[in-house]
Amino acid sequence: MGNGLTFGNVKLRALEPADVELLYQWENNPEIWKVSNTLAPFSKYTLNGYIQNSHRDIYESRQLRLIVENQEGKAVGCIDLFDFEPFHARAGVGILIYATEDRRNGYASDALKAMIRYCRNYLRLHQIYANVGAKNIPSLKLFEKAGFERTGLKKEWQHTSEGWEDELIFQLIL
Numbered sequence: 001m002g003n004g005l006t007f008g009n010v011k012l013r014a015l016e017p018a019d020v021e022l023l024y025q026w027e028n029n030p031e032i033w034k035v036s037n038t039l040a041p042f043s044k045y046t047l048n049g050y051i052q053n054s055h056r057d058i059y060e061s062r063q064l065r066l067i068v069e070n071q072e073g074k075a076v077g078c079i080d081l082f083d084f085e086p087f088h089a090r091a092g093v094g095i096l097i098y099a100t101e102d103r104r105n106g107y108a109s110d111a112l113k114a115m116i117r118y119c120r121n122y123l124r125l126h127q128i129y130a131n132v133g134a135k136n137i138p139s140l141k142l143f144e145k146a147g148f149e150r151t152g153l154k155k156e157w158q159h160t161s162e163g164w165e166d167e168l169i170f171q172l173i174l
Helices: 017-027 031-036 043-053 105-122 137-144
Strands: 009-014 064-070 075-085 088-097 126-135 149-160 161-174
Touching: 009 043, 009 105, 064 105, 075 105, 088 105, 088 161, 105 137, 105 149, 126 137, 126 149
Parallel strands: 088 126
Antiparallel strands: 009 064, 064 075, 075 088, 126 161, 149 161
16 A cells, blocks of 8 residues: 555545444543543434534534554544644644554554655645654654654643543644
8 A cells, every 4th residue: 555545454434324333442442532532421312413423524623533544445444633733734643543552553653654645745734743652652652753842741641540640742743
């Protein structure tokens, strides 16, 4: 795979109505809530509405969620652009590879590279950024390896079950 919204072993694709079950599973897992700032479960009704409105242009909705598929066509996670700011040509990026067995296969790295290329070549963004919990070592390594620079620290930013956790800000000038 190697053009458009593909890179290495993954393809990024738009949400489909059939993805509601996946999103229901992913969004309602409390383990994921700590990285997504979620405090309550989502209903299938709400998720269906989200998918039905996902066709809206990023310039209108200020966000974009894409499904990460591996070479076999299995949905292994999602990657999001959020807080899209066209005037300043920037957006936040977040990524989830859901199942433990799908992690450490290069999917997150390939998905992030595909998104970087999309942001640079299609959206013409100047920069993208990520907010990463200071104890989330795999994500810290992911963004550093992709060329993001650590540019900030928010002290005691996230309240976790273990106490307060710092959050690091990473930026990539495109």
